[in-house]
Amino acid sequence: MTRLAVLTLLAVLPAGGAAQRGDWPMPAKDYAATRYSDLTEITGANAGRLRPVWSFSTGVLGGHEGQPLVVDNTMYVVTPYPNVLYAFDLTREGYPLKWKYRPAVDPNALGIACCDAVNRGAFYADGKIVYNLLDGHTVAVAAATGKELWKTKIADLSQGETTPVAPLVVKRRVIVGASGGEFGIHGWLKGLDLETGRIVWTAYNIGPDSQVLAKPGTFKPFYDRGTELALTSWPADVWKNGGAPVWGWMSYDADLDLLYYGTGNPAPYNPEQRAGDNKWTASVLARRPEDGTLVWAYQFTPHDSWDYDAASEMILADLTVNGRPRKVLVHFDKNGFAYTMDRATGEVLVAQPFVDVNWAKRVDVATGRPVVDSTKLTGASRGNVKEICPTLEGGKSPASPAAYSPRTGLFYLATNNMCMDYQATQATRIAGTPFIGANTPYHAGRGGYMGAFIAWDAAAGKRVWQTTEPYPVWSGAVVTAGDVAFYGTLDGWFKAADARTGKVLWRFKVGSGVVGNPITYTGRDGKQYVAVYAGIGGDWFLLSGDVRSDDPADVRPPADFMPDIARHTSQGGIVWIFAL
Amino acid sequence: MDFRPVALALVVSAACQGHETAPAMRHEARVFAGGVAPPAGAPLASENPFRGDRQSAAEGERTFGVMNCDGCHGGGAVGWVGPSLRDGRWRYGGADGDIFQSIYYGQPHGMPAYGGLLPPTAIWKLVTYLQSLEPPANVPTESWR
Numbered sequence: 257m258t259r260l261a262v263l264t265l266l267a268v269l270p271a272g273g274a275a276q277r278g279d280w281p282m283p284a285k286d287y288a289a290t291r292y293s294d295l296t297e298i299t300g301a302n303a304g305r306l307r308p309v310w311s312f313s314t315g316v317l318g319g320h321e322g323q324p325l326v327v328d329n330t331m332y333v334v335t336p337y338p339n340v341l342y343a344f345d346l347t348r349e350g351y352p353l354k355w356k357y358r359p360a361v362d363p364n365a366l367g368i369a370c371c372d373a374v375n376r377g378a379f380y381a382d383g384k385i386v387y388n389l390l391d392g393h394t395v396a397v398a399a400a401t402g403k404e405l406w407k408t409k410i411a412d413l414s415q416g417e418t419t420p421v422a423p424l425v426v427k428r429r430v431i432v433g434a435s436g437g438e439f440g441i442h443g444w445l446k447g448l449d450l451e452t453g454r455i456v457w458t459a460y461n462i463g464p465d466s467q468v469l470a471k472p473g474t475f476k477p478f479y480d481r482g483t484e485l486a487l488t489s490w491p492a493d494v495w496k497n498g499g500a501p502v503w504g505w506m507s508y509d510a511d512l513d514l515l516y517y518g519t520g521n522p523a524p525y526n527p528e529q530r531a532g533d534n535k536w537t538a539s540v541l542a543r544r545p546e547d548g549t550l551v552w553a554y555q556f557t558p559h560d561s562w563d564y565d566a567a568s569e570m571i572l573a574d575l576t577v578n579g580r581p582r583k584v585l586v587h588f589d590k591n592g593f594a595y596t597m598d599r600a601t602g603e604v605l606v607a608q609p610f611v612d613v614n615w616a617k618r619v620d621v622a623t624g625r626p627v628v629d630s631t632k633l634t635g636a637s638r639g640n641v642k643e644i645c646p647t648l649e650g651g652k653s654p655a656s657p658a659a660y661s662p663r664t665g666l667f668y669l670a671t672n673n674m675c676m677d678y679q680a681t682q683a684t685r686i687a688g689t690p691f692i693g694a695n696t697p698y699h700a701g702r703g704g705y706m707g708a709f710i711a712w713d714a715a716a717g718k719r720v721w722q723t724t725e726p727y728p729v730w731s732g733a734v735v736t737a738g739d740v741a742f743y744g745t746l747d748g749w750f751k752a753a754d755a756r757t758g759k760v761l762w763r764f765k766v767g768s769g770v771v772g773n774p775i776t777y778t779g780r781d782g783k784q785y786v787a788v789y790a791g792i793g794g795d796w797f798l799l800s801g802d803v804r805s806d807d808p809a810d811v812r813p814p815a816d817f818m819p820d821i822a823r824h825t826s827q828g829g830i831v832w833i834f835a836l
Numbered sequence: 837m838d839f840r841p842v843a844l845a846l847v848v849s850a851a852c853q854g855h856e857t858a859p860a861m862r863h864e865a866r867v868f869a870g871g872v873a874p875p876a877g878a879p880l881a882s883e884n885p886f887r888g889d890r891q892s893a894a895e896g897e898r899t900f901g902v903m904n905c906d907g908c909h910g911g912g913a914v915g916w917v918g919p920s921l922r923d924g925r926w927r928y929g930g931a932d933g934d935i936f937q938s939i940y941y942g943q944p945h946g947m948p949a950y951g952g953l954l955p956p957t958a959i960w961k962l963v964t965y966l967q968s969l970e971p972p973a974n975v976p977t978e979s980w981r
Contacts, residue, residue: 364867367908367946371917414871438907683904688867688948690907798916802978809927810919813972823980 278778280326281380283422284657285775288572289507291659291734293776297784298836299738303752303761306786306834310351314829316340317806319793321655322377322422323732323773324831325385326787327399329780330354332380333831336793337361337373337390341397347780351833355402362391362413368688369418370438372793376503376655377773381425382450388419394432394448406453410434414688416441424506425450426515426545433502437520437565440691443500443537445517447548459548461500461519461536462486468536469543470550477552478602479624480535489533497685498530499523500537504567504654507585508545512600515545516572516585518654520565524683525694528635533558538566540587542602552602554624556589561634562615562644562678563694564591567654570599571667575715577605586714588658588669590650593619593626596714608717610710611651611671612701615644636693640679647676647698649728655794657773658712659733659741664755666720667712668741670729673701674817698799698817706818709733709743709751711758721758727818730794732773734786742786744770746796747824750788750832766790768828769803769821783835790830796821803827866942866949869903874940874951881956882933886964896965899958903950913969918947924971935963 275281277294284291298306314320318336325332331344331351341357366373369390378387384396384405392411397404410432411417416439424431430448434441443461448454460467465475468486477485490498501520508515522530522537538557543550557564570585577584577596585599592613596606607619616626634641649672652658658669676696683693700706707729710722731744739755746769752762769792776786797803801812802822814822868874886892900906900913908918919927928938939959942949950959 362865363945364865365946367867367918367948369917369946414867681901684902686870686904686953688871689869689904691904692907695911801915801920807919807927809925810915811923811925812915812920814978820980822978 275327275380279328280324280775280777282325282424283323283377283379284505284507284569287426287508287510289505289569289657290571290573291657291732291773292661292736293734294737295776295778295784296737298736298740298786300740300754300761302836303740305836306752306762306764308764308832309785309835310833312344312831314340314342314831316829317827318791318829319372319374319797320772320789320791320829321374321794323775323789324787325378325380326775326777327380330399331787332378332385332399334375334378334387335829336375337366339375339389341378341385341387343399343402357397357402357404359389359395361389364413365391365418368413368416368439369420370435370690371795372798374420374794376420377422379423379425384450386423386425386430388421388423388432390418390420392417392419392434394419394423394430394453396450396453408448408453408455410446410448410455415439416688416691421503422505424508424515426508429456429545431506431515431545433517435501435503437499437501437523438690438692440497440523440685441499441501442496443502443519445502445543445548447545457548459543459550461502461541462490462495462498462534468550469548475550475552477554479554486535489535491531494530497523497691498534498537502567505569505657507570507572509572509599513544514542514551514599516540516542516570516599518566518568518570518587520567521563522560524691525563526636526680526683527559527561528637528680529683529693534560538564540566540570540585542599554597554602554604556593556595557591558625562591563648563696564589564650565654566590568652569657571658571660572599573660573662573714575665577715584714586660586667588652590646590648590652590654591615592646592651594712594714594717596717606714606717610712610719611673612645613651634678634680634694636680636682638680640677642677643675644678645675645701646672647674648696649674649698649795653730655771656730657732659735661735661739661755663737663739665713665715666755667714668733668735668755669710669712670731670733670743671708671710672728673703673706673708674698674728675701700817707746709753709758711755723753723758723760727821728796730796731770734774734776736776742774742788744772744774744788744790746770746792747821748790750774764834766832767830768792769796769825771796786834788832790832791828792825793827797827866944867946868942868952869948869950870953872952874949882931884932884936884960884963884967886960887932887967889964890968892961892964893968896961896963899954899962900965903954913966921966922969922971932963935966936960939963
């Protein structure tokens with residue numbers, strides 16, 4: 257077991273109690289967000305014999321992002337809106353339900369969530385399942401009984417805030433954020449008390465230091481100097497509706513006592529309405545979990561002109577970079593660059609493109625800033641700017657988190673190979689309605705394929721192998737000590753790949769496109785199981801209207817850039833479990 | 837037009853605070869665009885006074901963009917997170933007055949009420965724009981080679 261894994265277990269056990277080695281108690285399995293499992297039963301030699309052992313229809317259509325949890329022989333599944341929570345008894349034949357929890361969720365959230373009514377999962381801590389309802393509430397439910405323990409309103413639908421993000425629980429704090437980069441929210445992170453649900457602190461991502469919780473002597477960004485950075489990098493008052501949502505994944509380093517998360521895009525998409533860097537949008541922030549104090553921050557895409565949210569996970573690893581052992585975080589940004597950073601200080605050590613990138617020539621690690629190609633800058637006065645790579649779906653979607661294997665030293669991730677045109681327009685902020693201001697059609701990138709599953713060496717900043725896919729790849733990844741990586745595809749295949757070569761070892765058609773994240777766990781019988789959701793959604797079912805069949809009052813044509821995806825999948829909502 | 841964010845709004849019924857003693861949740865509330873509730877006693881006209889008028893349709897199309905309708909229903913009303921409004925099919929009724937009411941009062945699955953921001957005339961022109969969109973031919977079969 258690696259030192260990191262030990263630290264992770266130590267961090268989990270006091271809060272988790274019942275979580276065992278083979279369990280999957282939090283979205284990324286551990287606080288380092290590795291999505292790495294040390295289970296070894298499934299290997300490259302036997303993965304070809306995997307077979308489905310169980311499936312369950314969630315009864316809900318729509319994007320099944322996120323992942324199940326497994327704790328103490330119980331599997332917990334959160335559906336997209338209306339956010340039903342199921343608890344399956346893995347000790348009994350057929351895995352019957354122990355209970356289900358059906359909360360009241362305001363359906364108005366359906367019109368405020370920008371891009372499908374998804375949920376990214378729950379967190380197990382101290383006998384509680386904690387998760388967010390789409391309409392701006394966090395709930396804690398007793399893991400044993402399904403009884404609601406508390407419910408706290410954290411977000412305001414009328415201001416465009418919804419809450420698909422998965423919480424992170426650390427040091428008795430439930431850390432949550434809100435989506436709404438397309439609605440002009442004033443983005444924030446909150447820390448709730450695990451016992452009562454009380455909101456203990458609120459830290460804004462943009463605005464004055466007093467709201468951002470950037471305190472003199474404590475806040476020490478590596479590249480920036482001065483105070484009020486998240487205020488002075490905006491025109492007056494524009495920051496109040498400047499976006500910076502929190503909708504991706506969080507991680508935590510117990511040694512440094514730092515919580516890491518990325519922020520989303522600035523609002524609106526038309527950058528001419530918000531001169532300046534627009535800190536801390538499209539950034540990584542490092543905070544103290546107990547009181548939210550900001551320790552450092554770094555902006556990946558200053559004055560974002562392409563909707564490059566930085567909501568992707570920050571994976572914590574110990575790597576040797578340029579001959580020196582470093583405690584790093586690794587981040588695959590929507591903007592197409594993979595960043596390897598010193599996680600104590602926020603210094604960029606390596607920044608290299610992991611897909612085709614043309615909005616910037618490179619990232620200058622001395623200044624931390626991208627060297628932008630000015631012909632790719634967008635704005636209402638610049639008309640339709642053609643051929644920008646990657647698209648606003650991201651070189652990698654933040655919705656599909658990567659995995660890291662300390663055995664291979666490699667990161668595994670789903671990528672998109674697409675480019676876009678970007679026609680910005682003037683946008684008007686009207687609370688509770690979209691605040692966007694751009695039309696951004698997509699097309700396939702170089703090579704004609706639209707996605708790939710890749711392995712990445714974050715110390716060198718190099719791709720090691722890739723498996724191309726015809727469609728954008730939007731599932732998360734898991735990698736195991738058996739050196740097998742798992743991922744799913746938009747056209748509905750679930751695949752096992754050799755973690756060292758990328759060779760596809762096995763695949764199974766799961767009934768709907770995969771936008772969720774696979775997990776693996778140990779059953780009561782000691783066997784290794786792998787679970788994943790099938791259920792195409794997010795932007796993809798919105799773009800390709802012909803994958804939808806449930807609404808006779810809403811019939812749409814196929815997407816022009818992938819006109820045949822509906823040949824291979826339609827909407828669904830299925831939990832699958834596989835084993836040897 | 838300049839609509840500054842109007843302080844807080846409606847949206848969630850009090851019942852939504854969700855304690856054990858709370859009554860069953862009711863979903864009658866609408867989101868009010870800009871936080872402004874539609875005036876009470878909405879006009880009850882059931883026929884679109886501008887039906888078929890191209891100038892009114894063009895004005896309605898501009899309003900469709902300015903009021904951020906396209907942010908949910910897509911440019912050209914082809915559908916995004918909100919339904920397509922040009923497929924000739926309607927969740928809440930496609931008669932003149934039905935479409936007007938959906939815009940004026942909103943609908944409970946997230947369609948904001950615009951009656952507080954837009955006068956009835958502007959809403960009728962929006963209706964006129966939507967009615968001007970020719971639904972595609974109804975081709976129920978999609979096939980691949």
